[in-house]
Amino acid sequence: MRKVIHVDMDAFYASVEQRDDPSLRGRPVVVAWRGARSVVCAASYEARVFGVRSAMPAIRAERLCPDAVFVPPDFARYKAVSQQIRAIFARHTELVEPLSLDEAYLDVTRPRSGLASATDIARHIRAAIFEETGLTASAGVAPSKFVAKIASDWRKPDGLFVVPPARVLDFLAPLAVGRLPGVGRVTEARLQELGIATVADLRAQPADALVAEFGRWGRRLHELAFGIDEHPVEPERPHTQISSEDTLEQDLPLDALAPHVRRMAARTWAAWERQRERDVQAGRPPRQPRTIVLKLKTADFRILTRSLSPPRPPRAGQALADTACALLGRVDLPPATRYRLVGVGLANLAHDPQADLFDGPHDAPRA
Structure with a gap:
């Protein structure tokens, strides 16, 4: 465990x-x-x-x-402090999965620090963070990632909460289903329509009924209700999506967005090339992006995305920009709509041993 x-x-x-x-x-x-x-x-x-x-x-x-x-x-200052904190984590385990500059998972099943329990390790980490950075951290300890994440929020700020294996079911039971990972507002509302408001309610549903209602996600919901999460802590977890976005200086109509889409595409392509170089240095097999994503946010903060998975992935920044601009043609909001944010992403990064992503540019597929 x-x-x-x-x-x-x-x-x-x-x-x-x-x-x-x-x-x-x-x-x-x-x-x-x-x-x-x-x-x-x-x-x-x-x-x-x-x-x-x-x-x-x-x-x-x-x-x-x-x-x-x-x-x-x-952000440069925040990143420097984050590196200090990660150095503290490394004293206890090499299995650290950063989620952002300010949070991370640690697997301390076999700690390098020799401390007797995960609770002791969490106490030492929080004390070291405060002593060395002057900042406070909250921590959750549990037998799985998602329960530990919920627990870390239990006594914020500057708190520690432990959920031992024997207490996982009791801890989860009264929680709103929206506390489970992957359950957003739409799914939570749909569950509530079915009379499922808490994890205990969810646990009472047969797995087959959840699968019939939600497909494969229903099986995952059933597992989460029982505290089952086999996802390991993954150091250096490869990105499955790389994207860039920017809030515009003023709201613009759709037909004025192309230059900004191209600017975000160039930024995303540069980030992709940096990620490719990191993969090579880490000895990971090359991956290629299978999907191009255009993201827009309207002046009233409505978010919409358009995506395309072309037969051949983009092999140059120009091809990415051309396809992202073509996706503007799939936006069907009224002409008077104004947009405040533009983003371009490369998604579904996956290893394909039969393809050479960087063998030269080609024409962008039509969106």
Whole structure:
């Protein structure tokens, strides 16, 4: 049985800002650029009291908390602190799966530090983070990744919560089904229509009935209800999608988006080439992207995507840009619609031993 720790830094970006500028301590801090086009990267706990949350428009955050201190993000500084924290993880295990700069899974089933239990390791990690960075972290300990992740949120901020194997079913039972990984608002609403509001309700459903309603995902829901999750902690997990997106300076109509789509395609292709180089250096087999994705966000924050899996994948940035622009033709919203965000992605990265992705450019497939 695995011993998994999920470590989640508390209001990471905002906490770094408060640590480095004592005048910000105890004040509502919002990490974001001011302006109608910006979104919140992080909010301190003092700002969260007012309802400010990550990813909300900065202008809304300002309305919710007029006294908030807006601080522009400094990602280079946050990344440097994140590397300090990962060095602390490495003292205990080589099995570390970063999810972002501020959270990670650790498999400590066979720790290199020699500590007796996963709980002791989590305590040592949190103490070392505070001593060496001045920041607090919350942690969850459990026999699986998804339960550990839920547990890390249980006593935030600066908390530790342990779910031993014998307590997993009791811990999950009263939770809303929306707490399970992969259950978004649409799936949660559909489950509630079926009278399934909690994990206990879900557990009471026969697996065959869930499969009939949700297909293969129904089988996964049944497993999660019983705390079953065999996914291992995966260090250096290869990306399955690479994308870039940007919020435009002003809302634009569809026919004005092509230059911005091409700019995002160039950025995505550059990121893809960097990932390819990392794969080569790590000795991983080459992969190729099977799907091209166009992402748009309207002025009223509606998100839509269009995708294409061509017979042959793009072999140059120009081909990616041409196909992404062709996908604009699949957007069927009214002509008066304005768009505030554009993104381009390469998805379904998979190994194909029969193909050589980089044997020269070819014409983009028609979308």
